[in-house]
Amino acid sequence: MQLTTRSRCRAVVAFARRRPGRVVAAVLAVLPLLVPVAGCGTRLPDDAFTARATRTPGTTGTTGTGGTASTGGTTGTTGTTGSTGSTNPASDTGVTPGEIRIGIVTSLTSPVGSEVFSGPRYGAQAFFQALNDRGGLHGRTVRVVTCDDGGSGVGNQDCVHRLIDQAHVFAFVSGSVLDYAGAPYVSGKAVPDVGGQPIGTAYDRWPHLYGIYGSGAPRDGRSVGWNGTLYQSTEVFRFFKQRLGATSAAVVAYNQADSARYAGQLKSGLEAEGYRVLLQTVDFALPNFQAVAAAVRADGSQLLFDAMDTRGNAALCRALDESGVTVAAKVTNVQNWSESVRGDYQSSPNCRNALWATSSSLNYEDEQYPEVRDFRTAMARYYPDRAGLLSAWELEGWAGAQWLTDALDSCGGAPTRSCVEAFMNRAEPYDAHGLILPASFVPQPPPTGPTRACLNAARWQDSAQGGKGGWVTQVPSMTTNCFDVPQLPYKP
Template structure:
């Protein structure tokens, strides 16, 4: 998680700090920007909220003490810490040091709202970066204050909803502040599922997910897409507090599942693969989203090498030259 968070943080930071030069919030601060003066501390001005001649203040929210443990909703925080430390060691941004202000929302909606007010009202940050929130209750407030937020590992739909929130994965939906999607309807392509059906000759798929809303939403999207492509779909819900991995896999085996998709984190996938291996489920592929494909895959699946060797990672990219795509 931490290794890929470094990459995410790099994109987050560069996107956020480019806004400083553009003076994206200068109109709300009532101050003037540095204009075309040469770079250097002596020529810097207090050009915006959270931007002084010597400092840029960036906020971040993570669930370090959430009920899911200290690592579940904090991965992007570690990447942000490391990136900003390296950036400051290299001279910062035009002589300004980046000051990362952290807030632990404890994985709760109330805690998240408190963090939003603390960072915006008390700390007066210029922008947010690397936020990973289980319940992003404070998103509407942050958006209403015009504070840019480039999410670290978005969990909720807030980054598909509010115009001042930007997902590192991009969003094709109009971010008007109302419900995400087009008139509240979310769309997704089915080409991924068609590829597996045509190339791996599979027609019975399992979808495994947690009994929490974000996981359930993503699992429903997967299941709907699979059914559109003619799959028989077996949906399996995992109780996050008391998971029954072996029972789940035995049910998948009994119902003839050939390929397994999931809406879970790395830890859950490791446990699922352990059960797939121990119960000898003869799957053709174990499919994970791009977030589950990182340089720690050897360690995550060390106890289930056969399952690991069936893992596929799905994803889609758009070239920067594809200007016919609105998101690009």
Template sequence: MSRRVPAAETLLVVAVLLAGAACGSRLPESDFERRGTAPAPAGGAPVRVGIITSATSPVGGAAFTGPRDGAKAYFDRLNARGGIEGRRVEVRTCDDGGSGVGNNDCVHRLVEEQKVAALVATSSLDYAGAARVSRAGVPDIGGQPIGAAYETYPHLYGIYGSLAPRDGKPGWDGELYGGTEVYRYFKREQGARTAAVVSYNQAASAAYARLVTRGLRAEGYKVVTEQVDFALPNFRAAAADLKEQGADLVFDAMDTHGNARLCEAMDDVGAKVTAKVTNVQNWTSSVGDDYKDAPRCRNALWATGSSRNYEDTGHPAVREFRAALRGKALSQWHLEGWAAAMWFTDAAKSCLSGGGGDVTRACVDAFMNRNKPYSARGLLIPVTYEHRAEPPTTRRTCLSVARWRDGEGWVTQGDMNEQCFDVPQLAYQP
């Protein structure tokens, strides 16, 4: 069994970029925060980690903070239980403001000045400092692949794994590869045959829509493409057309606001679909509010990803996560940030095992390079890192799927470790 090489996750930032463009821009800010400065327990000096987040980016304050908050919750709980072999984890956070300049500043502060052992749960709109992190030999663990950095540089370990050489160029000679497992799932498990892809007449949105369209056609779908004006979108016309064309599925290359308006239009014209498919970034508890004016479409929302549904309370690792974040709005990115922090912790424990070691960058990196799948106690579809000289043409990939139900939230659909498909891997440029 293999885990995914997800094109969708790598390009999911298209949607939030569009949200930022719609809302206007503002000057980026960079805010360096220090956390966990209490005295270390008797076990030894604190273990220092860094978290870089585009918390005040032009996209908005909540777009990228989920991984950071999930990781911090894990470390808070870990410290309350005595830390790592008696050593407290000292978390240093840095807001890069969503800019390349701000990101380089964060890298300088955390990597070069503060000498963190590792970065954890990075979620940066513009990871301009990635090459500096790699040159310093600092492991970056469980970051979100918003750009191509985790498919480009050694010592960077994104939350979804990689097969690429990571020799300083993205993927294989500048091309990344992603599978068609999402489209295969809805075809085989839900009987879908016709899919609509809705995008803006904007370059990034249109490019992502072309990638989705290509994958759908590779799986034998009839594809209906709908493009709306970015400034003055006519969602009702698009909804009416996809209804007339008999679409079973709706995919999009739009922001959350655009998705909500499309859903409202679909309800208005009576368009009924098997699934309105979204990605892990929109797998949140705020769906009820975001789609409050589109009840029928809201209950047709499905999300796909590579981590266990945060609503899966029958799983002990999920229960532990939810207990730590009790009372807070939850998202799948929170859970993946939590898993990233767990991953670093397991690496640090390996460094301290036997009582004679220390949590060094090299030791943590060696753990990450063991070439063994990692599942974060079952929270992740097992993640692997390899350095294949040639890209895969096909791969067996597994999929986590959930659908929204009012009153229940996100309801898990099938076992993510058994919901696997042998699918082609399609090349695309980041």
């Protein structure tokens, strides 16, 4: 069958919903977020890839920075389309004749560090700053109100209440939080949440929540996915099988429940694609990565996947380099597709140059695309200090802001939440002007067989960008890099 939904580049975060009281527990809480998730592609009919959204004139804006709940300034005053600010009605909550208030919630000061979740927020802020500088939207500037939930469920609920009940935001956009405990309140108040990162399962449960990768689940608020079941697709494994001729892979995990569970999920996906799989487990406190390197050498594993944090990945790469072990690909995910690779893997150049990342979005370094150039130009203008921190997640945050802006633009001079949601729920898939693979939120029955799935892929190369190093796209087009793959059920 053809399933109109996006695959889920998400983590199993059961451990994260506890209240870790130690740094070790806090790091473990985010482990699944930092591992490559199978099926970071899209599942849509072939004709979806010829469908393009109508482009809006504006592409940038302003936002608040840091803090608990902060309000960004506004710069533009003249609309780029339609009516002027003086004739606009106050058409809904958070909408005045001259302004639209949008909220962003981020786990900025979580125990695992400020950079783990911050990327989408900066991308969205840069988008709205540029939009406002170019005149705003229909005579209105976008005022972004940000809130840092500290990486806790209680903090997330507090942020949600602050932004809805006190700041009276019209919608949320490009959220990235460790524990979306406030999701039931957001959905209960019918506040659109557009383009968030589906780290947990909220975006496959609650109506009014629209994750950046889309969803074909019922999203009726009663259960996650299809009666508590979600599905992973295997296009990532199929891609490496066909591209590199790989038939064997190693999966490395910590001796911790969530890490082990996700490693098992990776193993199932690999075996479904016919790989011989070597599963290695290390102690979280005292990991023996030299033993893993020896096992990978003895096995002759061609690919290396893991269910570990960045610290573990970097240490594993050091062990591989020190032991002279090479693999065809050390596969990571979209959350680790960033400039920080040059520092995180500084002492392991061989392993660094074997890093591959897969995603459902364009490579943030691929400036052959005008939309990527717009993103990078805006980031350089508004956040020049983040040049060494750019990431795929920042680009996806920008794409989320584009999505919400296009939905608002479809409403003309009198935007309402119901109008925005009609745009989000339409049958035509959306691709953020080519930045992401086409996504939709049309509910589908649970998958019963193979489906078409697509993905983007890039590889880190020290020789790129005049020797500075960078991520180099490895496929001609992510919309044609597609495979007919099985859907494997799992319980989140």
